[in-house]
Amino acid sequence: MTTTAAAPSLAELVESLAAEGVLGESWRAAFLAVPREVFIPEVIWREAGDDLMPLRRCDEPAEWLHRVYGPHYVVTQVDDGSPAGPDGRGRVATSSASRPDIVALMLEAGRVEPGMRVLEIGTGTGYTAALLAERLGAGNVTTIEVDPQLAERARVALTTAGYGEVTVITGDGAQGYPEGAPFDRVLSTVAAPQVPYSWVAHTCPGGLVVTPWNSAYKPAGLLSLTVESDGTATGGLVNTTISFMPLRDQRIARPAVADVVRDTDAPEVSHTDVHPSDLCNGDDAPFAIALEVPGCHREYEAATGDDDRWRVWFLDAGSQSWARFDYQPNADHWPVQQFGPRRLFDEATAAYQRWDHAGRPSVTRWRFILTPEGQRVELAPERRKHRP
Numbered sequence: 001m002t003t004t005a006a007a008p009s010l011a012e013l014v015e016s017l018a019a020e021g022v023l024g025e026s027w028r029a030a031f032l033a034v035p036r037e038v039f040i041p042e043v044i045w046r047e048a049g050d051d052l053m054p055l056r057r058c059d060e061p062a063e064w065l066h067r068v069y070g071p072h073y074v075v076t077q078v079d080d081g082s083p084a085g086p087d088g089r090g091r092v093a094t095s096s097a098s099r100p101d102i103v104a105l106m107l108e109a110g111r112v113e114p115g116m117r118v119l120e121i122g123t124g125t126g127y128t129a130a131l132l133a134e135r136l137g138a139g140n141v142t143t144i145e146v147d148p149q150l151a152e153r154a155r156v157a158l159t160t161a162g163y164g165e166v167t168v169i170t171g172d173g174a175q176g177y178p179e180g181a182p183f184d185r186v187l188s189t190v191a192a193p194q195v196p197y198s199w200v201a202h203t204c205p206g207g208l209v210v211t212p213w214n215s216a217y218k219p220a221g222l223l224s225l226t227v228e229s230d231g232t233a234t235g236g237l238v239n240t241t242i243s244f245m246p247l248r249d250q251r252i253a254r255p256a257v258a259d260v261v262r263d264t265d266a267p268e269v270s271h272t273d274v275h276p277s278d279l280c281n282g283d284d285a286p287f288a289i290a291l292e293v294p295g296c297h298r299e300y301e302a303a304t305g306d307d308d309r310w311r312v313w314f315l316d317a318g319s320q321s322w323a324r325f326d327y328q329p330n331a332d333h334w335p336v337q338q339f340g341p342r343r344l345f346d347e348a349t350a351a352y353q354r355w356d357h358a359g360r361p362s363v364t365r366w367r368f369i370l371t372p373e374g375q376r377v378e379l380a381p382e383r384r385k386h387r388p
Contacts, residue, residue: 009069010035013100016071023104030134031104039127039157040068040097045075045090052078052090073099076125081149095150095245097125098189102242107131109224109238110187110210116140119183119202121173121211122190122245126154130163132187138165142180144173146248174247176202183207191220191246200370205229209370212244216252216297216316217290217348219243221283221363225370233370236380237363240283254297255317267324267337272349275334276312276325279348287363288355291377293347295319314344 014031017023023031044067045052052075057064067074074097078090085091098106107128112118118132123145132141138158143166145151151170158166169177173190176198186199188211199209207227214220220243225235246252280286280298289296299313307329314323321340328334336345355361358379367380 009065013069017101017104020101022101022108024108027104027107027131027135030131031100033134034127034130034161036097036100036127037065037068038161039125039130039154040064040074041076041125041153043088045078045093048089051085052093054083054088054090068097071099071101073097073102077147077150081147093245095124095147097127098244102244103128103131105239105242106187106189106210106222109222110185110208112136112185112187116184117180118142118185118187119144119177119180119199121176121186121188121199122247123151123154123168124189125150126157126166126168128187128189129154129166129168130158130161133158133163133166138163142167142169142177142183144169144171144177146170146172172249174198174249178202185210188212188247189244190248191244191250193246193250193252194375195223195225195368195370197370197372197374200225200227200233201231201372203227203233209233209235212242213237213368214244214246214252215290216254216295217293218283218286221287223368225368231372234367236365236367237287240287240363252297253295253317255315257299257301257313257315257322260315260317260320260322261313261339265322265339267322267339268343270336270338271333272325272336272345273333274349274352276327279352280312283363284360285352285355287366288361289348289351291366292351292354293344296344296348314348316340316342316344 042057044055046055075093077095080094083090117140120129120143123143129141129143148170155168174196181202182204184204184207186203186209191212191214193214209225211223212220213223221237222239222242224238225233227233295316295318297315301311303310310327312325319341321342323338323345326335365380367378369376
C-alpha cells in the first residue's frame with residue numbers, strides 16, 4: 001500500500017484506538033494499511049446552526065484532514081445527494097463515515113476471521129469494506145449500497161486503494177444478496193429497527209448477523225444475532241452507545257416540536273408524580289419503553305430563566321400526538337399536557353411501570369428472535385446465582 005501524506009495522522013489514529021481499548025491486534029494491521037482519506041469525498045459537511053455547511057478540502061485542507069483522522073463521524077452526503085439549502089448547505093445528513101472507534105467496535109463484534117465470506121449492508125464510503133478486504137482478501141467481501149452515486153464513488157475509492165476485487169452491488173440492502181449467499185457474516189452499517197429476515201436467510205448456520213438497532217425513543221445499540229440450523233436467529237444488544245444512519249426504508253421520524261404541536265391544539269391536562277428522568281435516563285428503562293411505545297420521540301427543552309423550569313416533549317408524527325411534561329422546582333407533582341389519539345406520556349409511564357414490576361431488567365436480558373414470520377423481542381429468564 002502506498003504511503004500517503006496523511007500517514008502520520010493515520011498512525012496517530014490507530015494508536016489512539018488501541019489506547020482506548022476498542023482496536024485489538026487482529027484489526028490493527030488493517031487499520032494501518034487502509035488510508036481513510038481515500039474514502040472521504042472532497043466535500044463533507046459540518047454543523048452550522050440548523051444547517052449543514054459544506055467543507056471543501058481545497059479550501060480548508062488541514063480542517064478536512066483533522067475531521068477525517070479525528071474522533072469524529074464525517075457527514076459525506078446531505079438530503080440524499082441534493083443539498084436543500086443555498087450554497088450547498090444541507091438540511092439532513094443522509095450518509096456518513098462512522099467514527100473510527102465505532103467502526104472498530106463493530107468489526108470486533110463481528111468476530112470476523114480470515115477465510116470468512118462477509119456481506120456488508122450499507123457500503124457508504126467503502127471504508128469498512130476496505131478494512132474487511134485487507135483482513136479477509138477482497139474476493140471474500142461483498143457490499144451493497146442503495147444509492148447509485150454512493151455505490152459508484154465507493155467502487156472508485158476501493159479500486160484506488162487497491163481493493164478493486166470487492167464486489168460492490170447497487171441495490172436494496174434490506175433484500176440482502178441471495179446471489180452470493182450463504183455468507184459467514186452479515187455486517188450492517190445502517191440501523192435496522194426491524195432486522196430483515198433476508199440477512200438471516202443469507203447467513204450460514206453458526207454465522208452472525210451484526211447490525212445497529214434503533215428506535216424513535218432510544219438511540220441505537222449494536223445487535224448481534226447467531227443464526228441457528230433451523231433458519232432462526234437469536235441474540236441481543238452487545239453495545240448501547242453507537243449510532244448509525246438507518247436503512248432508507250426504515251427511517252424513523254424524529255419530528256421537531258413545531259412539526260407536531262399546533263397553536264389550535266386543545267390538550268388534556270393532568271398531573272403526575274413520575275419524574276421524566278425515570279422515563280428517559282440510562283439504557284434499561286428507555287429500551288423497555290421503546291419496545292412498547294413505538295413511534296414516540298422525545299425532546300428536552302432546557303430552562304430559559306433562572307427558576308429551573310424545563311420540559312420534556314413526547315412526539316409522534318404519524319398520529320400527530322404529543323405530550324408535554326413541565327418540571328417545576330420544589331414540587332412532588334407536575335403538570336402534563338397530552339393531545340391526539342395517543343396519550344404518549346401515559347403509554348411511556350405504563351411501560352416504565354411494567355419494567356419496574358418485572359424487576360428492572362437490564363437491556364442485556366432482552367432477546368431478539370428472528371424467524372421467517374418476523375422479529376420479536378422477549379425478556380429472557382434471569383439467571384440464578386449458584387451458591388458456592
